[in-house]
Amino acid sequence: MSVTDPPRGSRLDSADPPATLVRSARSARPLERDPLLPIRVLFGSAALSMLTACGFEPEVPARTYGLAQETRAAFASDSEALLKLEAGLLDVFGPPAAPRYARVAAWEDAGIDPNRPDLATGGGGSGEISDAERALLRADNRIHFESQLAAVARGDFDDVDVPARRPGLRVAWRALLDERAAGRLDADALRARGRELFEGWYPSLADSSALYRVECLHCHGVEGGGDGPSAQFLEPRPRDFRHGVFKYTALAQPARPRREDLLRTLADGLNGTSMPSFSRLSLAERHGLADLVRLLSIRGEVERRLAATFADEGELEDGAVATETADVFEKWTTAREKVVVAATEAPVSTPELVALGSALFHDATKGNCSSCHGESGAGDGAAAWKLGLSGRKEPAYLDAWGRPILPRDLRLGIYRGGSRPIDLYRRIWSGIPGTPMPALGSAKKPDGTQAVSDTEVWALVHYVRSLAVATPER
Numbered sequence: 001m002s003v004t005d006p007p008r009g010s011r012l013d014s015a016d017p018p019a020t021l022v023r024s025a026r027s028a029r030p031l032e033r034d035p036l037l038p039i040r041v042l043f044g045s046a047a048l049s050m051l052t053a054c055g056f057e058p059e060v061p062a063r064t065y066g067l068a069q070e071t072r073a074a075f076a077s078d079s080e081a082l083l084k085l086e087a088g089l090l091d092v093f094g095p096p097a098a099p100r101y102a103r104v105a106a107w108e109d110a111g112i113d114p115n116r117p118d119l120a121t122g123g124g125g126s127g128e129i130s131d132a133e134r135a136l137l138r139a140d141n142r143i144h145f146e147s148q149l150a151a152v153a154r155g156d157f158d159d160v161d162v163p164a165r166r167p168g169l170r171v172a173w174r175a176l177l178d179e180r181a182a183g184r185l186d187a188d189a190l191r192a193r194g195r196e197l198f199e200g201w202y203p204s205l206a207d208s209s210a211l212y213r214v215e216c217l218h219c220h221g222v223e224g225g226g227d228g229p230s231a232q233f234l235e236p237r238p239r240d241f242r243h244g245v246f247k248y249t250a251l252a253q254p255a256r257p258r259r260e261d262l263l264r265t266l267a268d269g270l271n272g273t274s275m276p277s278f279s280r281l282s283l284a285e286r287h288g289l290a291d292l293v294r295l296l297s298i299r300g301e302v303e304r305r306l307a308a309t310f311a312d313e314g315e316l317e318d319g320a321v322a323t324e325t326a327d328v329f330e331k332w333t334t335a336r337e338k339v340v341v342a343a344t345e346a347p348v349s350t351p352e353l354v355a356l357g358s359a360l361f362h363d364a365t366k367g368n369c370s371s372c373h374g375e376s377g378a379g380d381g382a383a384a385w386k387l388g389l390s391g392r393k394e395p396a397y398l399d400a401w402g403r404p405i406l407p408r409d410l411r412l413g414i415y416r417g418g419s420r421p422i423d424l425y426r427r428i429w430s431g432i433p434g435t436p437m438p439a440l441g442s443a444k445k446p447d448g449t450q451a452v453s454d455t456e457v458w459a460l461v462h463y464v465r466s467l468a469v470a471t472p473e474r
């Protein structure tokens with residue numbers, strides 16, 4: 001990709017990715033790709049143009065989330081409907097500097113507010129974080145805010161330093177200091193309130209968006225389109241969250257990830273890819289990033305769905321964004337019922353089990369794994385390749401994001417979704433969403449019964465592990 005061709009839907013000018021990259025892409029950006037063009041043309045806003053023209057300001061977040069190129073194409077014939085969609089999305093999800101969910105009727109009725117997963121339903125939140133998790137969050141906050149809590153306890157209120165990457169917390173602490181200055185809090189009350197503030201801290205979506213700008217945006221992009229400035233150099237590409245498809249969960253598919261799945265990805269990273277571990281961040285920060293990934297994913301999926309509807313029907317109903325949002329959100333809340341639980345604990349690997357696994361792996365009527373992964377598991381199975389127009393071998397499959405994909409070389413023993421036996425069990429049972437890797441668990445015999453037994457899946461797990469030249473022992 002050349003610099004005259006910025007990644008789709010990305011807003012390179014507006015965040016803080018590597019400056020050299022941004023400058024070159026920014027200066028060469030063709031006008032017709034400008035996502036704000038319709039608004040500029042309509043309102044003739046010189047101020048807006050001047051702001052984007054005057055250069056890169058890393059500390060300034062993008063003003064709006066951009067739309068995917070596919071969306072623009074679907075609405076090409078009707079710029080009014082496009083503006084309506086953009087306004088609707090902004091209404092329901094807010095801008096990048098302050099993302100938040102608007103109150104959608106379905107949530108009002110149920111008494112939930114997804115803006116605060118840490119608070120109870122009816123108590124201003126969505127009640128997604130259990131008491132046990134909240135206790136863990138407090139314990140972790142005590143570690144991460146050790147110096148602040150110590151200063152508060154000593155009464156050295158001026159020594160309490162809140163890093164800029166936690167803007168919401170800064171504002172809240174300053175507000176407490178103001179109350180003290182105004183004589184409304186005595187030192188003891190400020191100590192108690194300050195302690196609660198740091199121990200009980202849970203980031204708002206705006207706080208998480210500030211952190212996302214620093215930690216994730218250069219790969220995953222402003223809108224979570226997987227198209228940040230670093231993305232073009234990476235294989236596999238960073239995930240485009242807007243499809244609502246996530247590869248590494250503990251769930252039977254199709255399903256949106258649970259909070260636990262996202263937290264695990266954030267804590268461990270994805271082994272063998274550029275997705276790093278973020279265990280250096282606090283637990284509350286990781287929860288907040290999971291909340292933000294969900295918002296970006298829902299926003300993107302709603303956009304994609306409405307673009308598809310518009311392409312079919314040529315119409316965008318009033319309130320369509322809110323209705324669609326409630327619908328997609330529902331999918332995220334029901335996912336937790338779909339966890340794949342093995343009927344038995346992982347058995348100890350035996351030569352017999354490995355032999356059974358090998359037979360299933362190579363049997364076209366059973367596991368059929370070798371058709372893709374090859375006889376020796378090297379990822380060179382016949383089904384994975386085709387003859388291209390040029391007469392050369394090319395990957396036969398595209399992934400859900402339209403990129404060529406090859407089966408894994410299982411001899412390497414690198415498992416992105418985790419290397420515990422139960423992780424491999426779930427991978428084999430559920431397949432890998434967005435890729436051609438099929439779900440063996442949903443395969444049926446002609447009489448409608450389950451094609452593979454629990455033991456057979458464990459046998460495959462042990463066979464796969466035996467293929468690795470050096471399986472890391474855990």
Ligand code: HEC
Nearest residue numbers: 215216219236237238239246247248265270273274275289
């Ligand atoms: C250096 C690039 C990079 C950075 C920085 C990065 N990611 Fe990723 N991320 C990736 C790649 C690459 C993948 C996809 C790997 C694959 O397809 O196997 C990914 C995948 C993901 C997934 C999808 C997991 C799944 O089950 O499909 C989530 C969620 C995610 N990243 C969140 C984040 C968050 C949140 C941050 C910031 C805290 C972040 N990433 C920072 C590169 C990055």
Ligand code: HEC
Nearest residue numbers: 367368369372406407408415416417418427435436437460
């Ligand atoms: C239609 C082709 C296809 C078939 C059939 C197939 N796979 Fe895969 N498999 C893939 C692809 C493609 C990937 C890589 C996905 C990715 O990188 O996102 C993969 C990845 C894997 C992984 C890596 C998981 C991880 O966490 O990184 C394992 C293990 C695996 N396959 C095992 C199997 C087993 C066992 C079978 C048979 C039951 C099987 N596969 C059948 C295409 C296939």
